[in-house]
Amino acid sequence: MKANLSKNRYAKSIALSLVASFCLMGATGCQVSLNGQTLPSPYYLQDDVQYFPAGPEFKLPQEAAALRAARAEEEMNSN
Secondary structure, three states: OHHHHHHHHHHHHHHHHHHHHHHHHHHOOOOEEEOOEEEOOOOOOOOOOOOOOOOOOOOOHHHHHHHHHHHHHHHHHHO
């Protein structure tokens, strides 16, 4: 009788933990990466939208200016 009671408690605790884990999985959104695609969670319609304003078209103006200056200096030295 005592062994049967402990088996019953063990089975109930496993069933309760499974039910709790399924409830937690259902309550949380799940973002999945599948074949290179990032698929949204079920709550993507309620997410806040992040806005990133457009920056400059050419992001390296200082580097381009330095390259132009180096080329001009190189041309002056070669003449």
